[in-house]
Amino acid sequence: GQNIDQPTEMTATEGAIVQINCTYQTSGFNGLFWYQQHAGEAPTFLSYNVLDGLEEKGRFSSFLSRSKGYSYLLLKELQMKDSASYLCAVTDSNYQLIWGAGTKLIIKP
Amino acid sequence: GAVVSQHPSRVICKSGTSVKIECRSLDFQATTMFWYRQFPKKSLMLMATSNEGSKATYEQGVEKDKFLINHASLTLSTLTVTSAHPEDSSFYICSARGGGRDTEAFFGQGTRLTVV
Numbered sequence: 001g002q003n004i005d006q007p008t009e010m011t012a013t014e015g016a017i018v019q020i021n022c023t024y025q026t027s028g029f030n031g032l033f034w035y036q037q038h039a040g041e042a043p044t045f046l047s048y049n050v051l052d053g054l055e056e057k058g059r060f061s062s063f064l065s066r067s068k069g070y071s072y073l074l075l076k077e078l079q080m081k082d083s084a085s086y087l088c089a090v091t092d093s094n095y096q097l098i099w100g101a102g103t104k105l106i107i108k109p
Numbered sequence: 110g111a112v113v114s115q116h117p118s119r120v121i122c123k124s125g126t127s128v129k130i131e132c133r134s135l136d137f138q139a140t141t142m143f144w145y146r147q148f149p150k151k152s153l154m155l156m157a158t159s160n161e162g163s164k165a166t167y168e169q170g171v172e173k174d175k176f177l178i179n180h181a182s183l184t185l186s187t188l189t190v191t192s193a194h195p196e197d198s199s200f201y202i203c204s205a206r207g208g209g210r211d212t213e214a215f216f217g218q219g220t221r222l223t224v225v
Contacts (some may be wrong), residue, residue, distance in 0.1 A: 040219075042115075042204075042219070096155075097155070
């Protein structure tokens with residue numbers, strides 16, 4: 001079956017750095033997305049990785065290792081507004097988006 | 110990024126009535142639109158995928174006669190929840206993709222449906 005695993009919840013301190021991991025087992029791979037979702041709102045796009053390596057975009061970076069079926073989202077200089085759920089999603093060989101359950105990130109002052 | 114507008118953002122309806130939710134791509138042509146349902150503290154559950162001008166493809170377990178999807182144009186898709194029941198209360202989200210299958214999908218704002 002297809003499966004995406006990410007931690008249910010993480011806690012970090014304002015100003016610090018946090019890494020949210022995502023591992024996947026899917027039938028084929030055509031890219032991995034990270035989305036941010038605040039409570040009661042729709043997800044917003046953060047990043048897309050299809051090749052191995054690190055993609056940096058401001059305070060957020062995303063890493064992919066296809067051979068390991070592994071990705072992480074790195075958030076630097078955490079702000080209170082970064083408190084949200086972070087969803088990992090993989091596009092499989094049929095270009096279907098397979099979603100993880102999301103990681104709830106709690107930022108403390 | 111591209112803009113997807115979903116309306117209404119909140120709706121309360123009585124049991125047995127039908128509710129229509131609209132999803133519009135405002136600045137691009139959406140060749141594919143997706144409808145999701147999200148339960149509290151749960152991830153997105155894909156309900157159906159619709160391509161403009163053709164019938165929607167429903168995921169297993171989703172009643173196509175209850176959740177009617179129409180994608181009549183490249184900028185509009187609608188989801189109609191027919192004969193709504195309290196268990197249909199949920200957060201419904203649409204997303205639209207305009208390019209190839211590996212391009213990102215843009216999300217609407219979501220619709221909070223409460224059936225009383």
